[in-house]
Amino acid sequence: MAKVVVMGGGVSGHTAATFAKKWLGDEHEVIVVTPNSQWNWIPSNIWVGVGQMKKEDVVFPLAPVYEKAGIVYKQAKAVSIHPEGKEDSDTPYITIEYTGQGKQGQTEEVEYDYLINATGPKLNFDATPGLGDGNGQLGPHTVSVCTADHAVHANNELQQILEKAKTEKLKVLVGTGHGMCTCQGAAFEYIFNIDHEARKAGVRDNLEIKWISNESFMGDFGIGGLHLKRGGYAASSKLFAESLFVERGVDWLIGAHVSKVEEGKAHYELLDGSEGVEEFDFAMLIPPFAGVGLKAYAKDGSDITDELFAPNGFMKVDADYTQKPYEEWKASDWPRTYQTPKYENIFACGIAFAPPHSISKPMKSPKGTPIFPTPPRTGMPAGIIGKAVAHSVCDLIKEGSSAHLHEASMAEMGAACVASAGKGLTDGQAAALTVYPVVPDFEKYPGIGRDLDYTFGEIGLAGHWIKHILHHMFIYKAKLNPGWTLIPE
Amino acid sequence: MANVDHSIEKNIKPYEPSFETMVPTPFVKFMRTCLIWQFIRFLVINVKMLLVVQKSH
Numbered sequence A: 001m002a003k004v005v006v007m008g009g010g011v012s013g014h015t016a017a018t019f020a021k022k023w024l025g026d027e028h029e030v031i032v033v034t035p036n037s038q039w040n041w042i043p044s045n046i047w048v049g050v051g052q053m054k055k056e057d058v059v060f061p062l063a064p065v066y067e068k069a070g071i072v073y074k075q076a077k078a079v080s081i082h083p084e085g086k087e088d089s090d091t092p093y094i095t096i097e098y099t100g101q102g103k104q105g106q107t108e109e110v111e112y113d114y115l116i117n118a119t120g121p122k123l124n125f126d127a128t129p130g131l132g133d134g135n136g137q138l139g140p141h142t143v144s145v146c147t148a149d150h151a152v153h154a155n156n157e158l159q160q161i162l163e164k165a166k167t168e169k170l171k172v173l174v175g176t177g178h179g180m181c182t183c184q185g186a187a188f189e190y191i192f193n194i195d196h197e198a199r200k201a202g203v204r205d206n207l208e209i210k211w212i213s214n215e216s217f218m219g220d221f222g223i224g225g226l227h228l229k230r231g232g233y234a235a236s237s238k239l240f241a242e243s244l245f246v247e248r249g250v251d252w253l254i255g256a257h258v259s260k261v262e263e264g265k266a267h268y269e270l271l272d273g274s275e276g277v278e279e280f281d282f283a284m285l286i287p288p289f290a291g292v293g294l295k296a297y298a299k300d301g302s303d304i305t306d307e308l309f310a311p312n313g314f315m316k317v318d319a320d321y322t323q324k325p326y327e328e329w330k331a332s333d334w335p336r337t338y339q340t341p342k343y344e345n346i347f348a349c350g351i352a353f354a355p356p357h358s359i360s361k362p363m364k365s366p367k368g369t370p371i372f373p374t375p376p377r378t379g380m381p382a383g384i385i386g387k388a389v390a391h392s393v394c395d396l397i398k399e400g401s402s403a404h405l406h407e408a409s410m411a412e413m414g415a416a417c418v419a420s421a422g423k424g425l426t427d428g429q430a431a432a433l434t435v436y437p438v439v440p441d442f443e444k445y446p447g448i449g450r451d452l453d454y455t456f457g458e459i460g461l462a463g464h465w466i467k468h469i470l471h472h473m474f475i476y477k478a479k480l481n482p483g484w485t486l487i488p489e
Numbered sequence B: 001m002a003n004v005d006h007s008i009e010k011n012i013k014p015y016e017p018s019f020e021t022m023v024p025t026p027f028v029k030f031m032r033t034c035l036i037w038q039f040i041r042f043l044v045i046n047v048k049m050l051l052v053v054q055k056s057h
Helices: A010-027 A042-048 A061-071 A147-166 A184-200 A237-247 A378-401 A463-478 B024-030 B035-056
Strands: A003-007 A031-036 A039-040 A059-061 A072-082 A093-098 A105-113 A113-119 A170-176 A207-212 A227-232 A233-236 A251-253 A256-261 A265-270 A275-279 A284-287 A346-348 A417-419 A430-435 A456-460
Touching: A010 A061, A010 A072, A010 A113, A010 A378, A031 A061, A039 A061, A039 A184, A039 A430, A042 A147, A042 A184, A042 A417, A042 A463, A059 A061, A059 B035, A061 A072, A061 A237, A061 A430, A072 A105, A072 A265, A105 A170, A113 A378, A147 A170, A147 A430, A170 A184, A170 A256, A184 A265, A184 A284, A184 A417, A227 A456, A237 A456, A251 A463, A346 A378, A378 B035, A417 A463, A417 B035, A430 A463, A430 B035, A456 B024, A456 B035, A463 B035, B024 B035
Parallel strands: A003 A031, A003 A113, A031 A072, A113 A346, A170 A207, A170 A284, A207 A251
Antiparallel strands: A039 A059, A072 A093, A093 A105, A227 A233, A256 A265, A265 A275, A417 A430, A430 A456
């Protein structure tokens, strides 16, 4: 019996674990180690953050799902990886620390034959002074929609702002809270949902809403922007993004690194070197992501964390990590199998793998502060990569080390994204986008980097319906209800 | 089209970034929430997305 351990139970880890168990059956064991007791459909946190959904609508308990699937579930956080075992044993293992199941604080060694790292990100609030509380958690000055609990808190604060805006003028600031953030899309959704709710509440005229972002141009979204066919032209996403902001009366500040947050103030540095302060009455600033801080040790107990992980804490896989200028980047730099180079039985998927470089062009201010989006690895790519990794692991178990590894390069896969711009059955809107490939391939598609026949986008009520349907569809799939494998990642 | 918002232009200020982009006309805004048109777009977008999903797996 082989033992597959999956660290993390988010989109990528849950996908990997559930498919691995389905394909391996009862002959082999699949173990999920995740500190969370609930699965969260994160894209709908936006709607929790504006009071259009409750927390219970976007989460469900993991334990019964894993029990139904025959997956061993350990509510714990992974602490360290020991890929060579220890002095008296060659069996690799990880150490975990329980966060629930009545064993809080207890540690345990979990042996594995194959390890899938899908730990997702650490929300690195403390990277910006004042954005965090100094202990790694969200600070007191801003809100977040990164977790369901954060979104509940954000809505409580927002409702007070909407109430106060009935009698006084207030300012809302939404965007990225550091020069090296990703997930601009979540902030993009949140700012337009706030705009939508403010209009419904009749207080929009009393609310100044402003966007602050580390993108060098509007519509970069961490993927270096995209082009869409419209009216006989291939038009830049910059035009469409700016158009929506002007239409909704939302001002913007881009190329910004938020350097410090205080009560009602966000200090920033821009790409041109200038500095300034944005005052606010309500702010949602996305934190930068980092690896979760896993350590790795060799058989003799020496620290080999640097061999398995990049400096940002994400796991090195089969990417080309050679440092080179933007002009020399290639689609082939991106990983295909997500297997670690040194240990053939360790894979990383979703946000946990270290990208070879960003997708957006790296830029820095005259002072040397890096200000550019880091690459997104969430949603559809996270699911597809998780499934491909599970497939590889299953084939390695069944066919041996000569088995063909499954490939899922972000430079050869597309992504569908639906960004809400307001919720409502007949007055809601969302931008429905597809991009192919996620990582532009300028050799295959000169100039634009993407296939215009498979890259499209439009905003409207239909996009909102699709986002709402996806909400129910993916929660249905994650619960492993009948026919779940028929729903694509 | 009685409920269409004609006031987008007030958000545009000359020689500022808002002046340098495109803005939707009232007709485009109307079509974004026109139920019949959006039902057709719903079908079209789903087909397009499924093609991308199929190409990515």
